[in-house]
Amino acid sequence: MGRVTVVGGGVVGLTTALRLAQAGHRVECLRDLPVERTVSALAGGLWFPYHVEPRERVVGWGLVALEQFTALATDRATGVLMRQGVLVERHGEDRWWTAGVPGWRGARAAEVPAGATGGVVVTLPVVTMPVFLPWLEGRCAAAGVQFQAGTVDDLADVEGDVVVVAAGLRSGALVGDAEPTASRGQVALLSNPGLTRWLVDDEHPDGLVYAVPHPEWVVCGGTDVLGSWDTEPDAAVHAAIVARVRETVPALAAAEVLGSRVGLRPVAPAVRLGKDEVGGRVVVTNYGHGGAGVTLSWGCAEEAVRLVGA
Numbered sequence: 588m589g590r591v592t593v594v595g596g597g598v599v600g601l602t603t604a605l606r607l608a609q610a611g612h613r614v615e616c617l618r619d620l621p622v623e624r625t626v627s628a629l630a631g632g633l634w635f636p637y638h639v640e641p642r643e644r645v646v647g648w649g650l651v652a653l654e655q656f657t658a659l660a661t662d663r664a665t666g667v668l669m670r671q672g673v674l675v676e677r678h679g680e681d682r683w684w685t686a687g688v689p690g691w692r693g694a695r696a697a698e699v700p701a702g703a704t705g706g707v708v709v710t711l712p713v714v715t716m717p718v719f720l721p722w723l724e725g726r727c728a729a730a731g732v733q734f735q736a737g738t739v740d741d742l743a744d745v746e747g748d749v750v751v752v753a754a755g756l757r758s759g760a761l762v763g764d765a766e767p768t769a770s771r772g773q774v775a776l777l778s779n780p781g782l783t784r785w786l787v788d789d790e791h792p793d794g795l796v797y798a799v800p801h802p803e804w805v806v807c808g809g810t811d812v813l814g815s816w817d818t819e820p821d822a823a824v825h826a827a828i829v830a831r832v833r834e835t836v837p838a839l840a841a842a843e844v845l846g847s848r849v850g851l852r853p854v855a856p857a858v859r860l861g862k863d864e865v866g867g868r869v870v871v872t873n874y875g876h877g878g879a880g881v882t883l884s885w886g887c888a889e890e891a892v893r894l895v896g897a
């Protein structure tokens with residue numbers, strides 16, 4: 588088994604590093620941000636294939652992660668919970684993402700907001716990222732992954748028999764790809780008054796609405812502004828998100844506002860999961876997961892291991 592260097596230590600890089608180490612490779616993970624400062628750390632953490640392509644591959648990768656997160660939810664230390672919630676439909680049914688997902692059903696009228704044409708009720712993993720990422724890092728270390736802090740400017744400077752580029756939004760710059768493009772996502776964090784059901788209403792006429800309840804807080808969204816690289820929270824956008832969420836999820840009407848965060852989704856026309864030879868060495872790419880890096884993490888990691896080979 589060869590020496591593999593993974594560039595990137597967000598959810599995609601860490602999951603890939605873990606699976607490579609478990610497959611018997613000597614793995615180094617090189618990253619320039621601590622996990623808590625990655626985009627992955629501020630994700631809502633709901634298993635849901637949002638703003639990602641191509642659908643025909645996304646379904647398979649997602650099912651691998653669904654199964655893995657479902658198993659992890661039996662251990663509280665992972666930060667994974669299984670929670671029932673509703674995906675609101677406002678323009679008829681578009682249920683491609685339910686293929687292979689167990690136990691879903693159509694929503695009853697009382698389960699969706701006014702103006703909805705329907706919805707899907709299903710129990711899915713909710714991953715509390717500030718708990719899960721350190722747990723994942725610990726699993727990597729236990730499996731023998733060596734961590735290095737540092738910025739890569741040129742892949743030629745990276746040691747290893749194989750390099751895996753899993754550097755999120757900044758991956759393109761390392762491999763000469765114009766993608767991914769940033770899609771700005773602003774969220775409001777509200778205290779959790781006891782909410783357990785999640786809600787996603789991504790066809791809401793006033794803009795994206797979602798509420799993902801974690802034990803201590805609820806991640807509420809949101810925005811999805813393709814082409815915006817601005818990472819500063821906007822006060823007016825924040826007020827509008829809070830108002831939309833409180834109207835759609837009345838249980839949050841009096842919840843305390845804890846803060847506002849912005850992250851940039853790494854959006855590409857298709858997830859960049861492939862293999863190339865650069866400078867006589869194999870480079871595997873695993874980036875461009877858009878709004879679904881958590882949702883696809885384990886499935887894409889397993890495919891990356893197959894691409895690295897023996």
Ligand SMILES: Cc1cc2nc3c(=O)[nH]c(=O)nc-3n(C[C@H](O)[C@H](O)[C@H](O)COP(=O)(O)OP(=O)(O)OC[C@H]3O[C@@H](n4cnc5c(N)ncnc54)[C@H](O)[C@@H]3O)c2cc1C
Pocket residue numbers: 594595596597598599600617618619620621625626627628629630631632633634635737738739740753754755756757758771772773774809849850851852853874875876877878879880881882883
């Ligand atoms: C508001 C918001 C909500 C979201 N909610 C969800 C959700 O509910 N469910 C879901 O599945 N997805 C969600 N997403 C999407 C998800 O967060 C991303 O798809 C995912 O975090 C991408 O992970 P990543 O590991 O590729 O990148 P990142 O988390 O950005 O990590 C990139 C890593 O690469 C390293 N790196 C980059 N460039 C270099 C370099 N040149 N040298 C060294 N290191 C480098 C960084 O240090 C970092 O460790 C959400 C995104 C946003 C913005």
